[in-house]
Amino acid sequence: MQKEATPPFFIFAKNAQLCLNLKGALRRPHTSKRHGRDLRATMSYIDEAKQNFTDLSKNPYPGRGIVLGTSADGKSFVQVYWIMGRSVNSRNRVFEIEADTGFMKTKAFDESKLTDPHLIIYYPARHTKDVQIITNGDQTDTIYDAIKLGGTFESALRTRQYEDDAPNFTPRISGIHYKNAEPAVYKLSILKSRDNCEDAGCERMTFEFEKALPGLGHFISTYETDGKPIPSFNGFPKLMPIFDSAEETLKAYWDALNEDNKVSLMVKWIDRETFEAKTIIVNKNV
Secondary structure, three states: OOOOOOOOOOOOOOOOOOEEOOOOOEEOOOOOHHHHHHHHHHHHHHHHHHHHHHHHHHOOOOOOEEEEEEOOOOOEEEEEEEEEOOOHHHHOEEEEEOOOOOOEEEEEOOHHHOOOOOOOOOOOEEEOOOEEEEEOOOHHHHHHHHHHOOOOHHHHHOOOOOOOOOOOOOOEEEEEEEOOOOOOOEEEEEEEOEOOEOOOOOEEEEEEEOOOOEOEEEEEEOEOOOOOOOOEOOOOOEEEEOOOOHHHHHHHHHHHOOOOOEEEEEEEEEEOOOOOEEEEEEEOOO
């Protein structure tokens, strides 16, 4: 049985004005009535994110996952992406960052074991000077190419649908951060079937987030949990914590994922002023 992950403690150093007592628990600082409502909302968001993180640590198979958010100090946008696998083919992967472009791709760890590359070998992360794209499939290229030609995140995804891996029909999940955050700081999308069936066609949902919440992000995954067939993610993106640094965020999420099924994880830390990014990765196969 996987040991439950305990998330590192996190705070909003400036924005929420939260304090630590000697035992490390949250306490409410003295605030005026004018700020009381914002503080109560912030503490509620923190509790929600902590619970969702605990739920993630207990989930044997959320599949591929994306978290988009903002660093605790508010100075950086943050992207978290991971892949998991149950089959030999899915587990036979690593993340690799291209030296010349900074794009991140998946590749086979052992080429001799690669049997079907079309849904597992792709670029999860690409970028331009104005956007940072992250997805769970080759729709990364679709979005990147469309934006380079003057299209949008939404128009690109209208040309795609869920993956052709019956009976699961795995959702395509995608995210994007914008340098010029108007009207949205970031967006998440899911293209999915209804109840693992093609009869209802492709259900397309895009979620826009217009305000950065320091120390918090929004999470979406391909699956709810394990199953036969595997049930697709349902509902709205969930609040998740973003920790104090890229390294702490990488460790926290890697430790939270199921030990048997996790494969690789990436954290990208994007400076909000310059839009320059630092990307760090961890691979189970080394």
